[in-house]
Amino acid sequence: MLRFFHQLGSPKHFYRIAGRWIPWLAAACAALMLIGLYQGMVVAPPDYQQGDSYRIMFIHVPSAWMSLFIYIVMAVAGAIGLIWHMKLAEVIAISSAPIGASFTFLALVTGSIWGKPMWGAWWVWDARLTSELILLFLYLGVMALYSAVEDKRTAARATAILAIVGVVNIPIIHYSVEWWNTLHQGPTVTKFGAPSIDLRMLIPLLVMAVAFKLFYATVVLMRARVEVLQRERNAQWVRELVDIS
Amino acid sequence: MNTPSLSRAFALLLWRDLLLAYRRRTEMINPLLFFVLVTTLFPLGIGADPALLRQVAPGIIWVAALLAAMLSLDSVFRSDFEDGSLEQFLISAQPLSILVLAKVVAHWLITGLPLLIVAPLLGLLLDLPAASISTLLVTLALGTPVLSMIGAIGVALTVGLHRGGVILSLLVLPLYIPVLIFAANAVESAGAGLPIVAHLSLLTALLVLSTSLSPLATAAALKISLS
Amino acid sequence: MTGTGAIFCLEASGLGCVRDDRSLFEDLSFRLSSGQVLLLEGRNGSGKTSLLRLLCGMRQPDAGEIRWDGEDIFGLGPDYHTHIAYVGHKDGVKHDLTAFENLKLARGLAAPNLDTSIEDALRQVELWGFDDVAARNLSAGQQRRLALARLLVTRANLWILDEPFTSLDSRGIAIVETLFSNHVAHGGMLAVTSHHQVQLGDAETIRIDLSS
Numbered sequence: 116m117l118r119f120f121h122q123l124g125s126p127k128h129f130y131r132i133a134g135r136w137i138p139w140l141a142a143a144c145a146a147l148m149l150i151g152l153y154q155g156m157v158v159a160p161p162d163y164q165q166g167d168s169y170r171i172m173f174i175h176v177p178s179a180w181m182s183l184f185i186y187i188v189m190a191v192a193g194a195i196g197l198i199w200h201m202k203l204a205e206v207i208a209i210s211s212a213p214i215g216a217s218f219t220f221l222a223l224v225t226g227s228i229w230g231k232p233m234w235g236a237w238w239v240w241d242a243r244l245t246s247e248l249i250l251l252f253l254y255l256g257v258m259a260l261y262s263a264v265e266d267k268r269t270a271a272r273a274t275a276i277l278a279i280v281g282v283v284n285i286p287i288i289h290y291s292v293e294w295w296n297t298l299h300q301g302p303t304v305t306k307f308g309a310p311s312i313d314l315r316m317l318i319p320l321l322v323m324a325v326a327f328k329l330f331y332a333t334v335v336l337m338r339a340r341v342e343v344l345q346r347e348r349n350a351q352w353v354r355e356l357v358d359i360s
Numbered sequence: 361m362n363t364p365s366l367s368r369a370f371a372l373l374l375w376r377d378l379l380l381a382y383r384r385r386t387e388m389i390n391p392l393l394f395f396v397l398v399t400t401l402f403p404l405g406i407g408a409d410p411a412l413l414r415q416v417a418p419g420i421i422w423v424a425a426l427l428a429a430m431l432s433l434d435s436v437f438r439s440d441f442e443d444g445s446l447e448q449f450l451i452s453a454q455p456l457s458i459l460v461l462a463k464v465v466a467h468w469l470i471t472g473l474p475l476l477i478v479a480p481l482l483g484l485l486l487d488l489p490a491a492s493i494s495t496l497l498v499t500l501a502l503g504t505p506v507l508s509m510i511g512a513i514g515v516a517l518t519v520g521l522h523r524g525g526v527i528l529s530l531l532v533l534p535l536y537i538p539v540l541i542f543a544a545n546a547v548e549s550a551g552a553g554l555p556i557v558a559h560l561s562l563l564t565a566l567l568v569l570s571t572s573l574s575p576l577a578t579a580a581a582l583k584i585s586l587s
Numbered sequence: 588m589t590g591t592g593a594i595f596c597l598e599a600s601g602l603g604c605v606r607d608d609r610s611l612f613e614d615l616s617f618r619l620s621s622g623q624v625l626l627l628e629g630r631n632g633s634g635k636t637s638l639l640r641l642l643c644g645m646r647q648p649d650a651g652e653i654r655w656d657g658e659d660i661f662g663l664g665p666d667y668h669t670h671i672a673y674v675g676h677k678d679g680v681k682h683d684l685t686a687f688e689n690l691k692l693a694r695g696l697a698a699p700n701l702d703t704s705i706e707d708a709l710r711q712v713e714l715w716g717f718d719d720v721a722a723r724n725l726s727a728g729q730q731r732r733l734a735l736a737r738l739l740v741t742r743a744n745l746w747i748l749d750e751p752f753t754s755l756d757s758r759g760i761a762i763v764e765t766l767f768s769n770h771v772a773h774g775g776m777l778a779v780t781s782h783h784q785v786q787l788g789d790a791e792t793i794r795i796d797l798s799s
Binding site: 368369371376380381383384442443444447448450451452453454455459496547549583586587 | 613640644666668669680691695696
């Protein structure tokens, strides 16, 4: 087991192992997503208040979960890279940022579409949406810093610090925004605060959540492979690889 | 490494930065002018109805303070980076985080403290009641050091970049949001005669947290930026 | 001056440095002891400055390690820094402070409770009399000498110098060379890059050419 992790730490083996995993992860992701979508769009009953429009939840909620989850992964991987000088952790951290930003964006768009019939406006300064918007800014900051620093190893280490600072601040920001929201608007309609969610709704939601996680795993490995190739482009094994193909 | 030598290094650097600022004292005016100017723009943009101004004044003054604090941030490490002093701090026998703390405290005394002096004036311009003005001062006293502390991390990350300024605002402004929320709300609540103990406790907590953690993060960021 | 009589040793093994995807040097090893000089040679961009910054502990080597008396310098941290003094491309001189204030600051940062004489240091670089002049009003050569005077107010054993003779006139070069030979003669160490031929009497010199 230990040897396995050690091997995974070397760029060459990571490239090989990740290449083998990607098709399986992608297939599992596609299967779960089809099941989840079918269950969510067809099997689950319409909501007694919102009718069918609530079904966007099966995209919105997992996206929102992923947006936070990926930020945490990014910070943890960044910290591992800083402390143990593990290059692979740096690669994972930096490959995660654009995916996380995309999920955050997706959560914002679906949230605003979902809110339109309920609030009558595309955008309402709802606590969750506002937090999500700030999270998007945090992601964009990480990506901007990474692209601005020329030496990519330095860039990865700098963004790791930023991601860690961000992770410490996220709970504070989240709490302050909730607080601000209750002070200014009074409690808004909570979208899925219903204490007992129908099991036929809950199952597709969880299936979709797992499918989104698999999607992230697939894409992050694909991005990380490209990043590894770019970083190691002067290494012998990369040259051999390019020669063959 | 003993405590007296730590506090001596801290005091020495604080003295140095204050002396440097004194010798370039004309530059200290700029963030202040910016603070006043931005605040003046709002009545021109949204109309001069006193009732409206009174309602939005806490937010305006705090947003202006936030921007003024951010604009002045660049000077925390810029000149030390350019003339090589920062390298000397890095290989100093004193822990970098203590030196960073001294620099940020000096920076706040130079750029943050003056905001407190003109803020009451701006309060009068926007027709804030007296209770709100005193609360405004307390929130500025508690909040602007937090801005300096958080901002220092951002500056340390961008100090080596050619166009660090724009990125700096992207990195730092989202992290300023909690301070803005608690502080502006405190001023508003004070105007409405509501209790503000909770706001002030939260701001104090942010101050304690940022003072203890930010020098470490800033020092780590500086080491990376200069490597 | 060092004057402690202690013997120290700086040891590098298998050092490698990659900058912007380009390998500057690989598998570099050397050993520098008290009373010796390390002279780095090589073309521009061959990694001399990067190597000096590695020796200062400002940058982590991409391969290999640097040990001070057998201990990794990154493990030692600030304790290692009490043994070194560095003058780089940038002088590290504050233009708005006087020569005296600059050195006072350098002394305070170098090591706790140093009582080395600032007057003495300024006399040795022939800047006494300019002690209350703001550094911005000194000539480029005088500023360089002020930067080098920093070496004298610390008790560092190892002086790490990046092109110390830049912008010095012949008199300045002679002054600085005297400082260097005194330091080495008292058991100090020197790691230096220079385009100028350094005259250091009979000090034992290790030459490393990074171009090869």
